[in-house]
Amino acid sequence: MTTVTGNQGVSSSAPIALASAMVRNWKTPIALGFFAILALVLFGIFGRPGTSTFRLSTDTDFVQIPMIPVDARPASLITSVVLVLIAAWATRLVQRARRVPLWIIAVFAVLFLFTFLVWASAGLRAIPVAGLLVGAVSLSVPLIFGALGGVISERVGVVNVAIEGQLLAGAFVSALVASATRVPLLGLLAAMVAGMLVSFVLAAFSIKYFVDQVIVGVVLNVLVTGLTSFLYSTLLSPNQTTLNSPQRFQRINIPVLSDIPIIGPTLFRQTIIVYIMYVAVLVVWYCLFNTKWGLRLRSSGENPQAADTVGINVNRTRFWNVSLAGAIAGFGGAYFTLGSVGGFSKEMTAGAGFIALAAVIFGRWDPIRATLAALLFGFATNLQSVLSTIGSPVPSEFMLMLPYVITIFAVAGLVGSVRGPAASGKPYVKG
Amino acid sequence: MKLELRGITKRFGALVANDHIDLVVEPGEIHCLLGENGAGKSTLMNVLYGLYRAEEGEILLDDVPQHFTGPGDAMAAGIGMVHQHFMLIPVFTVAENVMLGHEKTNFGGRLNLTAARQQVREISSRFGFDIDPDALIEDLPVGVQQRVEIIKALSRDAQVLVFDEPTAVLTPQETDELMVIMRQLKAAGTSIVFITHKLREVREVADRITVIRLGKVVGEASPSATNTELASLMVGRPVELTVHKDPKIAGEAALVISHLSVIDHRGQLVVNDVSFEVKAGEILAIAGVQGNGQTELTEAIMGLQPRVTGSIVLDGIELRRESTRKVLDSGVGFVPEDRGEDGLIAGFTIAENLMLDRADGAPFVKAGALQLGSLAEFAEHKIVEFDIRAQGIGTHAGKLSGGNQQKVVLARELSRDLRLFVAAQPTRGLDVGSIEFVHSRIVATRDAGTPVIVVSTELDEVVALADRIAVMYRGEIVGIVPGTTPRDVLGLMMAGELPDSAEAAA
Ligand SMILES: Nc1ncnc2c1ncn2[C@@H]1O[C@H](COP(=O)(O)OP(=O)(O)OP(=O)(O)O)[C@@H](O)[C@H]1O
Ligand SMILES: [Mg+2]
Numbered sequence: 001m002t003t004v005t006g007n008q009g010v011s012s013s014a015p016i017a018l019a020s021a022m023v024r025n026w027k028t029p030i031a032l033g034f035f036a037i038l039a040l041v042l043f044g045i046f047g048r049p050g051t052s053t054f055r056l057s058t059d060t061d062f063v064q065i066p067m068i069p070v071d072a073r074p075a076s077l078i079t080s081v082v083l084v085l086i087a088a089w090a091t092r093l094v095q096r097a098r099r100v101p102l103w104i105i106a107v108f109a110v111l112f113l114f115t116f117l118v119w120a121s122a123g124l125r126a127i128p129v130a131g132l133l134v135g136a137v138s139l140s141v142p143l144i145f146g147a148l149g150g151v152i153s154e155r156v157g158v159v160n161v162a163i164e165g166q167l168l169a170g171a172f173v174s175a176l177v178a179s180a181t182r183v184p185l186l187g188l189l190a191a192m193v194a195g196m197l198v199s200f201v202l203a204a205f206s207i208k209y210f211v212d213q214v215i216v217g218v219v220l221n222v223l224v225t226g227l228t229s230f231l232y233s234t235l236l237s238p239n240q241t242t243l244n245s246p247q248r249f250q251r252i253n254i255p256v257l258s259d260i261p262i263i264g265p266t267l268f269r270q271t272i273i274v275y276i277m278y279v280a281v282l283v284v285w286y287c288l289f290n291t292k293w294g295l296r297l298r299s300s301g302e303n304p305q306a307a308d309t310v311g312i313n314v315n316r317t318r319f320w321n322v323s324l325a326g327a328i329a330g331f332g333g334a335y336f337t338l339g340s341v342g343g344f345s346k347e348m349t350a351g352a353g354f355i356a357l358a359a360v361i362f363g364r365w366d367p368i369r370a371t372l373a374a375l376l377f378g379f380a381t382n383l384q385s386v387l388s389t390i391g392s393p394v395p396s397e398f399m400l401m402l403p404y405v406i407t408i409f410a411v412a413g414l415v416g417s418v419r420g421p422a423a424s425g426k427p428y429v430k431g
Numbered sequence: 432m433k434l435e436l437r438g439i440t441k442r443f444g445a446l447v448a449n450d451h452i453d454l455v456v457e458p459g460e461i462h463c464l465l466g467e468n469g470a471g472k473s474t475l476m477n478v479l480y481g482l483y484r485a486e487e488g489e490i491l492l493d494d495v496p497q498h499f500t501g502p503g504d505a506m507a508a509g510i511g512m513v514h515q516h517f518m519l520i521p522v523f524t525v526a527e528n529v530m531l532g533h534e535k536t537n538f539g540g541r542l543n544l545t546a547a548r549q550q551v552r553e554i555s556s557r558f559g560f561d562i563d564p565d566a567l568i569e570d571l572p573v574g575v576q577q578r579v580e581i582i583k584a585l586s587r588d589a590q591v592l593v594f595d596e597p598t599a600v601l602t603p604q605e606t607d608e609l610m611v612i613m614r615q616l617k618a619a620g621t622s623i624v625f626i627t628h629k630l631r632e633v634r635e636v637a638d639r640i641t642v643i644r645l646g647k648v649v650g651e652a653s654p655s656a657t658n659t660e661l662a663s664l665m666v667g668r669p670v671e672l673t674v675h676k677d678p679k680i681a682g683e684a685a686l687v688i689s690h691l692s693v694i695d696h697r698g699q700l701v702v703n704d705v706s707f708e709v710k711a712g713e714i715l716a717i718a719g720v721q722g723n724g725q726t727e728l729t730e731a732i733m734g735l736q737p738r739v740t741g742s743i744v745l746d747g748i749e750l751r752r753e754s755t756r757k758v759l760d761s762g763v764g765f766v767p768e769d770r771g772e773d774g775l776i777a778g779f780t781i782a783e784n785l786m787l788d789r790a791d792g793a794p795f796v797k798a799g800a801l802q803l804g805s806l807a808e809f810a811e812h813k814i815v816e817f818d819i820r821a822q823g824i825g826t827h828a829g830k831l832s833g834g835n836q837q838k839v840v841l842a843r844e845l846s847r848d849l850r851l852f853v854a855a856q857p858t859r860g861l862d863v864g865s866i867e868f869v870h871s872r873i874v875a876t877r878d879a880g881t882p883v884i885v886v887s888t889e890l891d892e893v894v895a896l897a898d899r900i901a902v903m904y905r906g907e908i909v910g911i912v913p914g915t916t917p918r919d920v921l922g923l924m925m926a927g928e929l930p931d932s933a934e935a936a937a
Contacts, residue, residue, distance in 0.1 A: 290541050292534040299520050299531055306518035309482065310532030310583075311503025422521070430482075 050123025145332020164353025170333020195330015468834020
């Protein structure tokens, strides 16, 4: 029997060895340098005098950690010099044609944040670190659910601009059902159904009738906003006590874990919705990359024609996964009413769906990364409110801008090249 | 398995792509389908594979009628297909691509990648492939991607295997290897349908040949038929297989390239200090195995590569730092290597594609408005001149057969006043009649006094067209030799060696 080998002779299967000429990527050192000098000048040299205090424990903590006072000027000066050194190191690495490792950037970011906080709270009340983080998680929950829905939907090939609408529909319906039935759990289920219904419309129009997915999404957002606002004024508002006062979920303290300082109150004194979220993130991540469902889902979003030729029904796959994405986002919407506020109010999602969409992109269509991005956005939002309560000089509008500014930088390629699912947004029309 | 197609008819609107086609493929037979571009070969195979629904006709496997509702059914019945355009997911690994659609799972629904890898290795070793199951498809050369397609089909126990123009993107060595694989499959009892435009390959492996023209079977041919006989049966008229070319009357050096280097996006030096010149009225062919820097060289000339050093002077004007717009405006015509990706916009009509690079002025645009009248007139004229087979100038380019798409690109590029013509793989996927036509147009362009660069991995084409041949290997030019250089010398040069005799001749 004759055999052939892949790398015979001049066959192109043999990788062609070429002289390698490294292309230096200066983006990272430039960005780091910019922020380091900003820190040095603004927080260090022209810093504000006074003491900054960090409160690490909550009142109910088992172990109480004493407050940590820091003298603002010298502390900022020291950390910003360290920042400058890190930036210089990054420059050196790039000069030698090496990549800047991610952990350096992470250390830089944490240090920068610390310097900023020291500066912003100098001479003011103590910064409640635990409170800051607890609030950040709380604000992130709907973002994370929305982002999970976004990841699934985009991975299967349908751009999901309707996350906002799905969140809002979930919030409204859960408040209504939980109030009317007095069973919060039913509210949660109803929220999923509501989100799914919004997805049905998106899926039907974009998959069956090939209407532009972004346009359907935008229209759906407007529709859901209008519909919930109308029903709110005509139905909920006149009957606040019977229809819009759902019982909220109670916080559940996980034994032992909830007593860990800082981490305990942040992660393990939460409602059932948040615990389900932890599970959801892990399950979606695991299944997306390790199961048959995930493989088929991703193939439909990358090359639907190829998926079709191996016998996968692309449009059915898309339809049901977009619906699933809607259910997840709707579930997240319930957090507004059953987890945090305890009642529906007009347009209460306030753009969370769009931030979730940004988290999807920032997180490069990966459930875990998108979750981290959502947490970052939640943190930025909460930082703003904490800083304004302690009376810091940073304009709150500036802080509110932060998630969006970060997203623009991210999409502009600061975090490496961002490449989404190849066929996302493109309807699949058969032969 | 015996495959029989009976009276298959497939229409696209008013166009009858397949008109009552009958075809029988016996077990262990290699059955070649020959036919012009747009004859309906791919359509017929897509019907067989369940991708298209035929209006009339039957598919029988071992004399049992089949009713396929989709590719899933066809695969389950034992039909496998290596598509003209690969059906692979670029961001998946080889193993993932092979398992997709019939995944085995472990406990908890976890994909059983171990089994998939094992299957890839097992089939690879059967055919002597050297494939890493965990390599990403996008990192693999086309030849290897094609093997992945073969493994995909075999992993589902395909008894009938369809190869739709598998050799169009392969190097000569890879083609030879594919022929060996096909014979092995045949020996194992697999029925094979093989579509190609290269008559040499047909005669090498075919047991039977069916010729299709304009959607109809026009006859069978025996593998011992000569190239000329086969070609004239396909096209319906006598075809000249070798271009008629007068000796060159070359003028001054028009294009002078010196010390050109290109660094690609991964930071590799893909073109390394290349210098050559092309005279007016001369065809310089750039030969070499795919991936040795030819693509990047042409892109550098067109201003499509960001990191280029050296100089590119056309008629005394430096083009290196110029934009692609400026390069086009200075009279450079360009046929890109990948027509689907870089040459056409699939969703645009033929007419719109014909004016793509002339959207900023007369004759097609006046005061910012498209001159639809003159565009239509121009397009109608070009369709006739270049023999583009389509329903009309309003047909979307994506709906054309591969060969006709290529003709649209050529028609666009050759309809301007050219100072330089650069054609990369100008006849890839074209039938013999079209090749004859394209070659004669390229020679006519040369005879009009235009310098021409033809990049081709096809030795036949290089030898047929070239006045001089530059062979590239690993980003460098091994040598520039006369067009009459024997093939074996060229073959050696393509492997990076420069024989003394060639050196003396250059
Ligand atoms: N999806 C489609 N819609 C409309 N027309 C189509 C479609 N697919 C193919 N055609 C037309 O059907 C005819 C046959 O096309 P087909 O792709 O089968 O040709 P082919 O023989 O494979 O040609 P080539 O050798 O160039 O690949 C062509 O005229 C083509 O324009
Ligand atoms: Mg074809």
